[in-house]
Amino acid sequence: MLNYVLSRLLTFIPTFIGVTLISFSFIRALPGDPIVVMAGERGLTDERYAELSAQFGFDRPIYVQFWEYLTGVLQGDLGTSFVTKRPVWDEFFALFPATLELSVCAMIFAVVLGLPAGVIAAVNRGKLFDRALMSTALVGYSMPIFWWALLLIIVFSGNLGWTPVSGRISLMYYFPDATGFMLIDSLASGQKGAFASAVQHLLLPTIVLGTIPLAVIARQTRSAMLEVLGEDYIRTARAKGMSPGRINGVHALRNAMIPVITVIGLSVGTLLAGAILTETIFSWPGIGKWMVDSIFRRDYPVVQGGLLLIAVMVMVVNLTVDMLYGVINPKIRKR
Amino acid sequence: MSLKHVLTTSLLMAALGGAASAQSLVYCSEGSPEGFDPALYTAGTTFDASSHPIFDHLTEFKVGTTEVLPGLAESWEVSEDGKTVTFNLRKGVKFHSNDQFTPTRDFNADDVIFTFDRQGNPENPYNSVSGGTFEYFASMSMPELVESIEKVDDYTVVFHLTRPEAPFLANMAMDFASIQSKEYADAMMEAGTPEMLNQAPIGTGPFTFQAYQKDAVIRYLRNDEYFGDKAKVESLIFAITPDASVRYQKVQAGECHIMAYPNPADVQAMKDDENIVVMEQEGLNVGYLAYNTLVPPFDNAKVRKALNMAIDKQSIIDVVFQGSGQIAKNPIPPTMWSYNDAIEDDAYDPEAAKAMLAEEGVENLSMKIWAMPVQRPYNPNARRMAELMQADMAKVGVDVEIVSYEWGEYLERSKDKDRDGAVLLGWTGDNGDPDNFLAVLLGCDGVGAANRAQWCNEEFDAKLQEAKVLSDQAARAKLYEEAQVIFKEQAPWATIAHSVVYMPMRPEVEGYVVHPLGGHIFNQVGLKQ
Numbered sequence: 001m002l003n004y005v006l007s008r009l010l011t012f013i014p015t016f017i018g019v020t021l022i023s024f025s026f027i028r029a030l031p032g033d034p035i036v037v038m039a040g041e042r043g044l045t046d047e048r049y050a051e052l053s054a055q056f057g058f059d060r061p062i063y064v065q066f067w068e069y070l071t072g073v074l075q076g077d078l079g080t081s082f083v084t085k086r087p088v089w090d091e092f093f094a095l096f097p098a099t100l101e102l103s104v105c106a107m108i109f110a111v112v113l114g115l116p117a118g119v120i121a122a123v124n125r126g127k128l129f130d131r132a133l134m135s136t137a138l139v140g141y142s143m144p145i146f147w148w149a150l151l152l153i154i155v156f157s158g159n160l161g162w163t164p165v166s167g168r169i170s171l172m173y174y175f176p177d178a179t180g181f182m183l184i185d186s187l188a189s190g191q192k193g194a195f196a197s198a199v200q201h202l203l204l205p206t207i208v209l210g211t212i213p214l215a216v217i218a219r220q221t222r223s224a225m226l227e228v229l230g231e232d233y234i235r236t237a238r239a240k241g242m243s244p245g246r247i248n249g250v251h252a253l254r255n256a257m258i259p260v261i262t263v264i265g266l267s268v269g270t271l272l273a274g275a276i277l278t279e280t281i282f283s284w285p286g287i288g289k290w291m292v293d294s295i296f297r298r299d300y301p302v303v304q305g306g307l308l309l310i311a312v313m314v315m316v317v318n319l320t321v322d323m324l325y326g327v328i329n330p331k332i333r334k335r
Numbered sequence: 336m337s338l339k340h341v342l343t344t345s346l347l348m349a350a351l352g353g354a355a356s357a358q359s360l361v362y363c364s365e366g367s368p369e370g371f372d373p374a375l376y377t378a379g380t381t382f383d384a385s386s387h388p389i390f391d392h393l394t395e396f397k398v399g400t401t402e403v404l405p406g407l408a409e410s411w412e413v414s415e416d417g418k419t420v421t422f423n424l425r426k427g428v429k430f431h432s433n434d435q436f437t438p439t440r441d442f443n444a445d446d447v448i449f450t451f452d453r454q455g456n457p458e459n460p461y462n463s464v465s466g467g468t469f470e471y472f473a474s475m476s477m478p479e480l481v482e483s484i485e486k487v488d489d490y491t492v493v494f495h496l497t498r499p500e501a502p503f504l505a506n507m508a509m510d511f512a513s514i515q516s517k518e519y520a521d522a523m524m525e526a527g528t529p530e531m532l533n534q535a536p537i538g539t540g541p542f543t544f545q546a547y548q549k550d551a552v553i554r555y556l557r558n559d560e561y562f563g564d565k566a567k568v569e570s571l572i573f574a575i576t577p578d579a580s581v582r583y584q585k586v587q588a589g590e591c592h593i594m595a596y597p598n599p600a601d602v603q604a605m606k607d608d609e610n611i612v613v614m615e616q617e618g619l620n621v622g623y624l625a626y627n628t629l630v631p632p633f634d635n636a637k638v639r640k641a642l643n644m645a646i647d648k649q650s651i652i653d654v655v656f657q658g659s660g661q662i663a664k665n666p667i668p669p670t671m672w673s674y675n676d677a678i679e680d681d682a683y684d685p686e687a688a689k690a691m692l693a694e695e696g697v698e699n700l701s702m703k704i705w706a707m708p709v710q711r712p713y714n715p716n717a718r719r720m721a722e723l724m725q726a727d728m729a730k731v732g733v734d735v736e737i738v739s740y741e742w743g744e745y746l747e748r749s750k751d752k753d754r755d756g757a758v759l760l761g762w763t764g765d766n767g768d769p770d771n772f773l774a775v776l777l778g779c780d781g782v783g784a785a786n787r788a789q790w791c792n793e794e795f796d797a798k799l800q801e802a803k804v805l806s807d808q809a810a811r812a813k814l815y816e817e818a819q820v821i822f823k824e825q826a827p828w829a830t831i832a833h834s835v836v837y838m839p840m841r842p843e844v845e846g847y848v849v850h851p852l853g854g855h856i857f858n859q860v861g862l863k864q
Contacts (some may be wrong), residue, residue, distance in 0.1 A: 030741075031744055041785075165586060280577050285575075298743070
């Protein structure tokens with residue numbers, strides 16, 4: 001197992017360098033000079049332009065800039081935002097807990113509903129429940145996040161008044177950030193109603209962000225289960241008189257989990273992409289919106305640093321998924 | 336902790352929470368500030384969160400007008416030659432305090448000198464803090480204009496200028512001129528955390544900064560030691576809400592009292608909603624189409640005039656602005672002093688336009704119209720606007736090709752003197768002075784730069800130069816009015832629209848005034864019980 005993990009870790013290095021290079025060149029390949037964009041209609045003189053260029057380091061050859069960036073990254077320095085003048089690292093860690101909290105909740109929502117739904121659909125293949133569920137999943141998968149979010153806000157916050165429109169907690173509560181995770185902080189603050197308010201605020205964004213993964217997981221679980229249910233050992237188990245619950249829940253589901261876990265791992269990328277829209281609509285202070293703003297402002301250090309950190313995170317999740325395969329299926333780790 | 340203790344604490348918290356919320360004004364803002372040191376930035380969103388609530392300026396704009404009033408300077412004298420401005424500072428003004436800093440003295444001349452010295456003097460240790468570029472200071476020509484700043488005594492400061500400059504007093508009311516505490520700056524420099532000036536601002540303004548969570552919320556408390564009229568609410572909260580539809584929902588649900596920038600398409604529904612009051616005013620901006628007056632046939636004023644007559648501006652207001660705009664006839668907006676209302680706009684008349692073009696021997700003209708790739712208050716949809724113009728021009732036999740570039744490229748390329756085509760662009764005022772529109776956008780100095788029409792008219796320019804050095808506002812206004820007449824005759828631009836700014840708010844909000852300079856100011860705003 002150790003060898004397996006190490007060999008997987010080794011593949012990190014080329015991927016990491018690749019991501020650094022891509023994130024560095026990607027933002028520079030976009031047309032638009034950050035200094036000109038910053039000056040806007042007001043414009044600036046040639047001398048001023050040269051001064052700012054020197055200050056941001058744009059006057060040096062591109063490979064020198066890349067080398068400095070790379071050595072900076074290896075020393076844990078991601079640079080300073082052109083716009084807010086704050087270190088990229090600080091900004092990321094101030095915002096990331098919000099994205100993580102929302103993504104974890106969305107993932108739990110998707111798995112907790114998606115897995116059983118997929119299993120039930122597979123067991124009842126071709127029946128009404130199966131068809132209804134799979135059509136709903138298709139709708140969920142195809143739904144534009146933006147529209148879905150506004151619809152939920154208008155119905156649940158606007159018309160029914162059950163949930164707050166946006167934000168992470170009611171503005172009535174104020175306590176300093178301890179962990180950055182609102183559920184934990186609100187509980188720790190000891191203020192009455194703060195935790196409930198944080199949960200209420202999480203509901204709609206969780207549903208919105210979890211909808212696509214939920215649909216994907218449900219469909220994937222169903223097809224994986226169907227495949228497994230057709231295997232000989234399941235027939236044998238049935239012949240032995242084992243209870244259907246035990247057959248489906250233990251023997252079939254465990255073997256169906258490999259493709260499902262792959263999909264869950266891949267959904268992390270989708271979640272981060274979905275977070276961009278979800279965060280904008282629900283005024284959720286996470287990294288999705290931060291990245292988009294930075295791309296529009298051509299804030300090179302933030303885009304580079306943010307992309308790199310997100311890529312590393314996706315890599316870590318995929319590594320975890322690979323290791324989970326080993327846990328679930330001993331054949332893989334022995335290979 | 337005993338159960339009783341828990342209960343008492345939570346009851347107390349609930350009571351406090353309730354009381355606080357009753358006295359809190361919640362403003363749904365459109366985005367996060369870049370920081371809290373106004374001199375470092377140029378965005379209105381940043382100024383709303385920093386310059387207006389936290390800081391004061393030597394002079395102030397009277398809220399709702401572009402009139403300049405005393406601020407931290409109680410009074411001022413301008414010398415005969417206009418090159419020396421003496422400010423008499425207000426006494427007994429207290430700076431805010433926070434966890435790291437408690438002021439030991441009142442505001443004085445050292446603070447004024449520090450505020451400007453750090454922006455213009457590369458030797459000042461704060462010049463390079465937080466990657467300072469001081470864009471506004473530079474773009475208002477302060478480095479060339481201010482020769483030196485002299486402290487006469489603790490409450491008298493003299494600015495020596497290199498030339499007389501009438502808009503200087505208005506510049507002092509601008510956001511970049513927010514007065515910082517030198518004592519705080521020194522203390523933070525000593526503590527090794529000079530960037531705190533930008534993160535935990537200390538000013539003299541009506542609100543003190545309490546806390547900021549990026550992309551989520553900014554909190555302010557009332558400054559009870561404020562020298563002027565104290566704020567009406569105990570606390571001010573900015574709930575950062577980037578999506579306009581969501582801001583609308585939040586006002587409806589009572590989660591915020593006031594919101595910025597509604598979708599034009601929602602305004603009518605808001606006006607019909609009894610839970611929402613919509614205030615409106617023309618913005619201090621102008622959207623225009625600038626011909627390249629150096630390139631034939633656009634070097635002929637009659638051709639430009641004819642093309643202006645071919646554009647149906649009312650349709651543009653209806654379609655592009657969805658009603659939230661007003662036809663522009665002058666290059667300056669109607670809320671600005673010296674606006675010449677006697678001028679008549681070129682009437683929309685395709686037949687006459689066609690005849691005029693024929694008279695000038697212009698046939699089968701084909702031209703380019705540049706459409707900006709970004710949304711601006713003065714032009715919410717440049718592409719759509721260009722398409723409407725294309726259709727209008729086709730009616731007078733002019734073939735239009737629409738081009739566009741990425742925003743940075745667009746700004747750069749449109750400056751080119753050989754540019755092929757007319758450019759859609761606009762401007763939002765900085766200091767409410769007509770010079771800030773006319774000289775910047777149409778002066779001879781701006782050719783090849785901000786003067787996108789590449790238009791240099793000696794008579795027009797002479798009037799601007801003369802007006803700039805006069806200190807008598809009535810005399811200046813007369814010159815600007817005359818300049819607008821020349822502009823209209825020469826038609827270097829097709830003036831298109833001034834946007835209308837809408838501010839939706841809950842009915843319990845009282846005292847809000849839409850500020851023509853675009854900022855959102857809350858000192859005078861209260862909530863009906």
